[in-house]
């Protein structure tokens with residue numbers, strides 16, 4: 001049944017990165033990964049008709065090209081689609097993780113049946129996808145949807161993209177932890193946070209902040225609230241541009257719950273144009289961390305069916 005994977009297989013991507021960080025060898029590694037996935041399937045005589053790949057980074061889905069991968073420095077302008085298709089002998093669809101997650105949301109998640117929505121994933125970085133008039137909008141060269149690099153604080157911290165004050169530099173998990181450390185260092189607030197703030201034994205994470213905020217910790221609440229407000233500024237700008245009535249939020253930071261999510265919702269209500277704000281629903285994803293893989297598979301299946309039906 002669509003949306004209910006018959007089989008999942010998880011491999012150690014770290015080994016993949018260290019063995020074949022760049023060049024043609026990475027194609028062979030990825031092809032082997034696909035073959036191992038099929039071989040581990042309990043389905044007798046499983047034979048793939050198409051393969052879907054989701055990559056965290058800048059992807060030209062139309063050409064199966066990975067411009068930049070967030071987690072693998074060597075991946076630049078890598079033709080994943082054609083390279084894998086040659087090795088596997090089936091068609092390969094490549095997209096970025098946020099677009100794949102958005103497709104999964106539209107088919108199996110909280111955006112089921114929606115024609116227009118914005119998907120935003122908040123983890124280490126921010127990924128976003130635009131679903132417009134019943135389909136994903138990638139933009140020329142796949143460059144649309146970089147919500148994480150909208151400036152929300154002109155004098156804010158440096159971002160990995162070279163700009164300052166991008167949403168990602170203020171709302172991504174590393175930015176949230178850094179802000180918490182800054183405030184803890186000032187000793188302005190008493191805090192319930194018990195994680196190892198300066199050491200490595202149990203490094204401070206967003207989950208610690210969420211637990212502390214839920215227990216009444218003002219500092220943790222403030223940090224998560226601030227991050228939610230920053231993201232709300234970026235989303236309000238995007239909604240004013242797109243007029244989308246629905247925003248789906250995914251990713252680990254969204255798991256921080258009300259202090260973060262509530263701040264996003266309030267800030268959009270405050271900052272978006274009134275007619276836009278009135279219709280905007282901002283809801284967390286209900287899909288698990290297989291959503292990107294699920295969406296990539298659905299995109300590959302769509303493409304296959306469009307060719308044979």
Ligand SMILES: [Zn+2]
Nearest residue numbers: 149159161166
């Ligand atoms: Zn940036």
